[in-house]
Amino acid sequence: MNQPKQSQQSALCVDDDRELRELLHELIGQMGHTSETAVDGVNALEKMEKKHFDIVITDINMPRLDGIGLIKRIAADFSDTDVIAITGYQTEYNYTDIIALGASDFISKPINIDEFEAKIKRIVRERNMRFELRRLSTCDALTGLYNRRHLDDNLQNEAIRASRQHYDLYLLLIDIDNFKVYNDKYGHQQGDRLLQELARIILRSIRENVDSGYRYGGDEFAATILHANPQQALMVAERLRTEYNAKNLVP
Structure with missing residues (x-):
């Protein structure tokens, strides 16, 4: 959330x-x-x-x-x-x-x-x-997503709650291919914009006040998907990947 x-x-x-x-x-x-x-x-x-x-x-x-x-x-x-x-x-x-x-x-x-x-x-x-x-x-200052500290603190609690209330919990791990090459070629400012756009895509792909998005560090992101089945979690991951690729995020 x-x-x-x-x-x-x-x-x-x-x-x-x-x-x-x-x-x-x-x-x-x-x-x-x-x-x-x-x-x-x-x-x-x-x-x-x-x-x-x-x-x-x-x-x-x-x-x-x-x-x-x-x-x-x-x-x-x-x-x-x-x-x-x-x-x-x-x-x-x-x-x-x-x-x-x-x-x-x-x-x-x-x-x-x-x-x-x-x-x-x-x-x-x-x-x-x-x-x-x-x-x-x-909160991660650049993207507005939760940060690694919150993921580390929150994931175990979410897992305990999911077990107690008998629902599935999925963790998506996301990173940007060749981000270092992109950063070196176009500069850190443009690299920051790319990270911010991916964060917005993550938020659009998950359910507000149910799922959560995180910036784990660098170009690594994560999302927790609650109250879903494997097919629904896979659909979220595919929707995220498809929208990112469709953006063609090269300046």
Whole structure:
């Protein structure tokens, strides 16, 4: 997934109280974000296995899997997701306990709307700052693709997720034939343009927010193809090769 913008967040509102779930869902929408709801921790994890959520707002006292168990699972398996815990007046957990478990913030019932919105805005600001820092450290400055560091860090996690969720993962390795000869003949500036054009072709050939493109180094590139079969992965590789050859990228 190549550098998605982080202004709009996706939230999951988890509570066995239907009225509170719907209130949280409505408030999130009014703030310009998207949200879904879940009735308890088990239902929430089922949804999180299928879709990424930036923020989870969860009650503590729920049937099946309560908020404490959910926070622990999110901290272990979905560490990029921020959690706001909601508690009633009668609870054995305080702010320090909840934060120590892995939550990002804490709010008490009855919900104060201004306080809730302020906490969401703070988390969004912090997520955007983290995203920008991550982008700068994982993005190749010349092409805008992810860099080798991100591929090395991300590939194992993608493989684990693919195994857990039972889908196929393919890795395409791409390089430019005789790039050094091209670079020596036409100069580094023209060579950079060639690398940038190949990066654009890679992005056009893969699915936005599903697959990812990388510049591995020099004229070496890679792409990860998720939720595909061998024929589909081969089609991506062939589409990429065909478009590159059709460009006739000689000045």
